[in-house]
Amino acid sequence: xxxxxxxxxxxxxxxxxxxxxxxxxxxxxxxxxxxxxxxxxxxxxxxxxxxxxxxxxxxxxxxxxxxxxxxxxxxxxxxxxxxxxxxxxxxxxxxxxxxxxxxxxxxxxxxxxxxxxxxxxxxxxxxxxxxxxxxxxxxxxxxxxxxxxxxxxxxxxxxxxxxxxxxxxxxxxxxxxxxxxxxxxxxxxxxxxxxxxxxxxxxxxxxxxxxxxxxxxxxxxxxxxxxxxxxxxxxxxxxxxxxxxxxxxxxxxxxxxxxxxxxxxxxxxxxxxxxxxxxxxxxxxxxxxxxxxxxxxxxxxxxxxxxxxxxxxxxxxxxxxxxxxxxxxxxxxxxxxxxxxxxxxxxxxxxxxxxxxxxxxxxxxxxxxxxxxxxxxxxxxxxxxxxxxxxxxxxxxxxxxxxxxxxxxxxxxxxxxxxxxxxxxxxxxxxxxxxxxxxxxxxxxxxxxxxxxxxxxxxxxxxxxxxxxxxxxxxxxxxxxxxxxxxxxxxxxxxxxxxxxxxxxxxxxxxxxxxxxxxxxxxxxxxxxxxxxxxxxxxxxxxxxxxxxxxxxxxxxxxxxxxxxxxxxxxxxxxxxxxxxxxxxxxxxxxxxxxxxxxxxxxxxxxxxxxxxxxxxxxxxxxxxxxxxxxxxxxxxxxxxxxxxxxxxxxxxxxxxxxxxxxxxxxxxxxxxxxxxxxxxxxxxxxxxxxxxxxxxxxxxxxxxxxxxxxxxxxxxxxxxxxxxxxxxxxxxxxxxxxxxxxxxxxxxxxxxxxxxxxxxxxxxxxxxxxxxxxxxx
Ligand code: PMP
Numbered sequence: 168x169x170x171x172x173x174x175x176x177x178x179x180x181x182x183x184x185x186x187x188x189x190x191x192x193x194x195x196x197x198x199x200x201x202x203x204x205x206x207x208x209x210x211x212x213x214x215x216x217x218x219x220x221x222x223x224x225x226x227x228x229x230x231x232x233x234x235x236x237x238x239x240x241x242x243x244x245x246x247x248x249x250x251x252x253x254x255x256x257x258x259x260x261x262x263x264x265x266x267x268x269x270x271x272x273x274x275x276x277x278x279x280x281x282x283x284x285x286x287x288x289x290x291x292x293x294x295x296x297x298x299x300x301x302x303x304x305x306x307x308x309x310x311x312x313x314x315x316x317x318x319x320x321x322x323x324x325x326x327x328x329x330x331x332x333x334x335x336x337x338x339x340x341x342x343x344x345x346x347x348x349x350x351x352x353x354x355x356x357x358x359x360x361x362x363x364x365x366x367x368x369x370x371x372x373x374x375x376x377x378x379x380x381x382x383x384x385x386x387x388x389x390x391x392x393x394x395x396x397x398x399x400x401x402x403x404x405x406x407x408x409x410x411x412x413x414x415x416x417x418x419x420x421x422x423x424x425x426x427x428x429x430x431x432x433x434x435x436x437x438x439x440x441x442x443x444x445x446x447x448x449x450x451x452x453x454x455x456x457x458x459x460x461x462x463x464x465x466x467x468x469x470x471x472x473x474x475x476x477x478x479x480x481x482x483x484x485x486x487x488x489x490x491x492x493x494x495x496x497x498x499x500x501x502x503x504x505x506x507x508x509x510x511x512x513x514x515x516x517x518x519x520x521x522x523x524x525x526x527x528x529x530x531x532x533x534x535x536x537x538x539x540x541x542x543x544x545x546x547x548x549x550x551x552x553x554x555x556x557x558x559x560x561x562x563x564x565x566x567x568x569x570x571x572x573x574x575x576x577x578x579x580x581x582x583x584x585x586x587x588x589x590x591x592x593x594x595x596x597x598x599x600x601x602x603x604x605x606x607x608x609x610x611x612x613x614x615x616x617x618x619x620x621x622x623x624x625x626x627x628x629x630x631x632x633x634x635x636x637x638x639x640x641x642x643x644x645x646x647x648x649x650x651x652x653x654x655x656x657x658x659x660x661x662x663x664x665x666x667x668x669x670x671x672x673x674x675x676x677x678x679x680x681x682x683x684x685x686x687x688x689x690x691x692x693x694x695x696x697x698x699x700x701x702x703x704x705x706x707x708x709x710x711x712x713x714x715x716x717x718x719x720x721x722x723x724x725x726x727x728x729x730x731x732x733x734x735x736x737x738x739x740x741x742x743x744x745x746x747x748x749x750x751x752x753x754x755x756x757x758x759x760x761x762x763x764x765x766x767x768x769x770x771x772x773x774x775x776x777x778x779x780x781x782x783x784x785x786x787x788x789x790x791x792x793x794x795x796x797x798x799x800x801x802x803x804x805x806x807x808x809x810x811x812x813x814x815x816x817x818x819x820x821x822x823x824x825x826x827x828x829x830x831x832x833x834x835x836x837x838x839x840x841x842x843x844x845x846x847x848x849x850x851x852x853x854x855x856x857x858x859x860x861x862x863x864x865x866x867x868x869x870x871x872x873x874x875x876x877x878x879x880x881x882x883x884x885x886x887x888x889x890x891x892x893x894x895x896x897x898x899x900x901x902x903x904x905x906x907x908x909x910x911x912x913x914x915x916x917x918x919x920x921x922x923x924x925x926x927x928x929x930x931x932x933x934x935x936x937x938x939x940x941x942x943x944x945x
Contacts, residue, residue, distance in 0.1 A: 180211045180228050180291060187213040189285040191226050194278035194293040196264050199223055205303070209233070209414050214298070222298040225258065225411075228280070231289035238292055239273030240334040241413045244389060248328035255328050256400075256409045258296040299409030301400030307432045312447055314405030315432055319451025321407045322394055322428050326421050327455060329389050337389045337418040342480055344392040344419045345426060345472045346382055348374050354483035363478060363499075366506045370468075370475040373514065378468045384461055385420035392417050394424045395431035422462045425452055426469035430477065433470075434501040438508035442520040445470065449521070457594070467517030471509040474502035549909070550902050559584030561925045564907065573933055575922040576907040578875075581764050581789030582835040583925030589792040589831040596827035603818055604631070610826035617833055618800055621771045623780045628806045630799045631821035635760035635787025636664025638797040639723065642783040643668040645801060645809045646721035646754045654717035656708055656748065659688040660913045662730040663723055663758055672723050675730045687712045691731045692740065695868040695879055696887055702743045709751050719753030721783075726773025727762035729921070732912035733870055733877030741777035754782035754805070760797075761875070764789040765836055765924055768846035768873030776872070789924075792832050796825035841924050849873040851928045852920070855935045863942040865893055876920040877911065878938075889916035893945055900941025906934055 182190065187202035191213075199215035206212070210230050215223040229238060242260045249257055262268060266275035280291045310318070340347050352371055358364040391398075393415040400409030429448050433441040445466070452458065478499050485492035509517045531539075534553060555567045561583040564572045574584065582589065596610070604611055615629035632638050647653060655672050657663065662675040670676060671683040682688070687708040690699040712719060722744065728734050745755050762773030763786055774781055782805060787797040809815065819825065835841065853869050856878055860866035867881035880897060882890040894916045901908050909919035922930075 179207070179209075180230060182211055182228055182286065184213065186285045187211075187215070187226060187228070190228060190280055190293055191215050191224070191295070193284055194263070194280055195224075195226075195261065195295045197224060197295065202226070207412070207414075212412075224261065225296040225298055227294045227296070229292040229294070231291055233292060234336065235274070235277065235292060236334075236336045237339070237414075238277050238294065240336040241416060242273050242276040242294070243334060244329060244332050244337075244413055244416050247332040248325065251331065252324055252328040255324055256299060256407060257325075257413075258299050258409060258411055261295040261297070296411075299400050299411070301402050301408030303397070303400050303411075305396055305399075305401045305405065307396050307434045308436070310401075310405040310432065314401075315444055315447045316451035316454075317406050318399075318428055318432060319425070319448035320454050321410070321451075322424050322448070323452040323455035325394065325410060326388065326390055326424055329391075329416075332389050333418075334389065337416060339417055341392060341415050341417045343415050343427075343476060344417045345374075345423055345469060345476060346419050348472045348476055349379065351476050351479040351483075354479040357482040357486035358478060359482070363503050366503065366510060367475045367478050369510060370471045370506055373468055374472050374475075377514075378465055378472065381461060381465060382420065385422060385465075386459065386462070387418060387420050389416055390419050390421060390424050391415065392419055392423050392427065394427045396434070397431070420462075420469075421456075422458070422466065422469050423473075425449070425466070426473040429470050430473045430502065430505060433505055434498065436504075438504075438511065441505055441508045442512075442517075445521050446523055457598075463522050464518050466521045467509050467512075467514055470521075471506050471517075474505040477502035478506070551899055552902075554902070561585075562923050562930055571905065572902070573906045573922075573930055573937070575920050575926065575930075575934055576909050577923060578761060578766065578921045579788045580793050580923045580925075581766070582792055582832055582839070582841065583923050584793075586792055586831075586835060586925075588835050589794070589828055592827040592831035593794055593824055596824045599823075601822050601824045604816075604821040608823055610823045610830065611821035614821075614826045614829050614833075615798075617830070618786070618798065622784060622800055625780060625802050626784060626800045628801050628803050630801075630806070630815060630817075631825070632797045632799065632817050633795045633819045633825075634664070634797050635758070635785065636666045636669045637817070638760070638785035638787055638799050639663045639669040639672065639756065639758060640666040641815075642723075642756045642785050642799050642801070643672070643721060645799070645805050646756065646783070648812050649805045649808045650718070650720045650752055650754060652718040652720040652752055653685050654712045654719040654753070655686045656705070656712070656719055656722040656753070657686065657688055658691045658724065658728065658731050660691075660731040661688070661723070661725065663725070663760075684715065685712075685717055691728055691734050692736065694734050694870065700740075702740060702747065705744050706747060709747060713751075719748055719751050721754045721756050722748040723756040723758055724774075725758045725761050726776065727766060727872065727875040729761040729875065729919070730911055732879070732917045733872075733875055733919075735870060735872055736777065738777040738779075741774075742779055745779050745781075755779070756783040756785060757781035758785050760785060760787035761921075764832065765842045765845055766873055766875050766921075768842055768849050771836075771842070773872075790832060791825055791828035794825055794828035795819070796829050836924075844927060845873045845924050848927050848931070849876065851931050852876060852926075852934065855931050856938065859935055859939050859942065863939070865890065865897075865942055865945070871920070874920075874922055874924055874926055878918040878920065879912070880916045880918060889914035891915040894918060896945040897938070897941045900944050901937045904937035904940050906937035 184202045188199050191197040191199050200218040201216045202213040211228045213226045215226055217223050245257050248255055260276040262275050263278045268275040277292045277294050280287050280293050282290050355364055398412040399407050402408050429445045433444050481495035484490045485495040557567045558565045562574050564574050619627055657672045660675050663669045663672040671686050674688055689704040689708040692700040757774035759772050767773045784800040790796050856869045864884050865880050867887055868879040871877050880890050880894040882888045891914055894910050898910055911917045911919040
């Protein structure tokens with residue numbers, strides 16, 4: 168009935184062990200004392216031994232139905248794999264006496280046993296292989312966890328060694344290759360147990376619905392397809408010493424081999440153990456070859472399908488009386504247990520457990536769990552109806568329902584969410600090395616050199632930390648050490664971090680209005696209302712500190728005034744503030760956590776707009792495009808003064824993965840010409856919003872630089888009265904229309920537009936439509 172695999176539907180050759188000794192002599196001229204039949208589904212395999220019981224060779228007498236081209240593929244595949252990975256434990260085929268591989272090609276590795284010889288009723292092809300060390304038929308339950316992970320690694324090595332191999336015979340229909348699983352549907356009737364049959368049918372249904380459509384997307388090549396404990400030799404520790412039987416080798420998905428290994432090693436284990444063992448195998452595999460998300464997502468289906476065919480094919484062979492039922496179905500019970508474990512878990516849960524999360528999914532909703540375990544100090548979720556995010560790419564974020572949002576809010580993924588240059592840099596470096604800065608390594612040093620090169624002369628020393636808060640905290644400590652002063656100055660609505668020192672410099676988070684005694688604030692110039700435009704407010708703040716006997720150690724300024732509302736500052740104004748700070752004995756911290764890395768479009772750092780040279784430049788957020796990495800850039804004499812007091816070391820600061828991420832960000836900023844693009848996109852966006860404002864009087868002012876934009880919402884244009892309620896409603900309304908923005912400013916009436924710098928003019932119309940819709944609706 169099954170025309171697709173004549174071998175699987177045929178009987179094995181029937182040579183006796185005595186015949187085999189004769190066959191070895193007749194075909195390869197090998198004198199063996201004994202031959203032991205090792206059993207096989209497709210051919211007859213004998214271990215030939217010498218007079219002293221020593222192993223001489225493995226001999227395979229092929230099924231008469233076997234196509235010589237298939238055997239040639241096998242020989243060439245094994246030779247290819249060995250060339251690609253010289254320590255891969257595969258048995259090499261021997262050359263037939265008198266043959267020459269140069270001349271005869273793959274045919275040099277097979278001899279023909281003519282009809283009549285040693286009882287042959289049909290002509291058979293005979294091959295001889297080297298004997299590998301180790302023992303076969305090991306018990307998968309006896310394997311240690313380390314050995315199980317090594318099995319995964321070996322699976323990946325084997326596939327990698329075959330990656331460049333191809334042969335016409337590989338494009339065939341092998342039933343064990345699970346891409347052809349739907350063909351075993353016709354065998355369902357041979358599964359006598361009805362529950363078992365239903366389970367196999369459920370797996371085949373799922374395969375057809377979910378796996379088959381995705382199959383063309385799975386990475387494919389020539390693979391073993393039947394890598395099981397029966398086809399491997401192992402040492403005392405269960406480590407693989409030999410991979411044998413390449414007879415099922417076919418062009419299929421790489422993941423097919425993983426499924427066959429997992430099914431084999433999970434034999435006889437509980438459901439929990441199935442998932443744990445699978446994870447260990449996948450870990451081992453990914454030491455060599457990282458899997459793609461689709462491969463991982465379908466792994467449960469692939470494992471279940473492999474088990475389903477392990478039930479169906481032997482049931483059919485037994486029904487056809489091609490094999491003794493008991494022998495044929497020796498793996499059926501364990502295969503059924505695997506199928507059931509996965510069906511019982513459910514496909515989604517199985518995928519989750521296979522990809523590394525062993526905990527069952529709780530039914531409590533996420534917001535409640537967040538509140539319960541993270542407590543009240545954490546900032547609440549954004550939006551009345553919080554968004555459960557699933558993924559993001561470029562300037563688009565996608566929630567778990569598949570709804571897409573234009574991200575006009577997140578400044579951290581500066582070169583765009585999931586930028587491949589950055590994600591690959593992180594993954595590659597994480598696979599290679601990630602450690603601290605007590606060892607020599609070029610990544611952080613190169614990063615520091617490149618950062619210094621972006622700064623004015625004099626800013627020549629870099630210290631790496633992990634967050635903007637830490638960067639500001641460190642700058643603050645250095646400033647106090649250098650000046651001997653303890654006072655700090657920041658804008659009235661500033662935010663600079665969560666550490667004790669940086670939170671003291673963050674009036675935005677002084678909810679109770681409690682200003683620390685050593686800190687004074689000043690009101691930024693309000694370019695919209697024309698107030699506080701000169702530096703007198705700053706002079707007064709220094710004066711207030713002086714009245715308390717405190718001199719400033721530092722003034723800190725976010726050059727984009729993000730928390731204060733995106734007011735554009737005059738260079739002369741900032742230069743005067745800096746002069747006054749220095750005159751009072753303090754240093755200047757340019758906080759570039761928000762305004763840096765090209766946000767303003769005209770320069771890498773926002774302080775460069777003002778033509779000043781700060782004493783510290785602090786970096787964070789966008790520096791690693793979402794990967795935690797931050798830095799302080801300062802002058803050498805300041806670092807020297809600090810070094811006299813203390814030793815600086817941050818465990819994660821400057822680690823190779825963070826440095827790789829930060830270097831990738833700098834590369835992308837250059838390669839994609841991000842700064843000029845930011846300038847154009849920012850101008851287009853502001854112009855578009857100003858156009859919307861002509862129809863909506865709620866917009867009082869549109870300002871900002873580059874892609875740091877504030878849209879001030881007022882209840883009455885003539886009096887410029889802030890309207891925080893309308894601002895909140897606009898934020899919600901834009902969210903409902905698929906655009907994410909925030910709010911900021913002392914009165915909370917400024918729409919904060921601060922998208923990833925991947926935002927281009929192409930996104931402007933979508934943004935404006937949402938803004939206009941939200942304004943019309945509020
Ligand atoms: N400085 C500024 C200007 C910031 O906006 C922030 C964070 N919003 C910080 C410092 C603190 O950075 P982090 O959250 O990484 O500690």
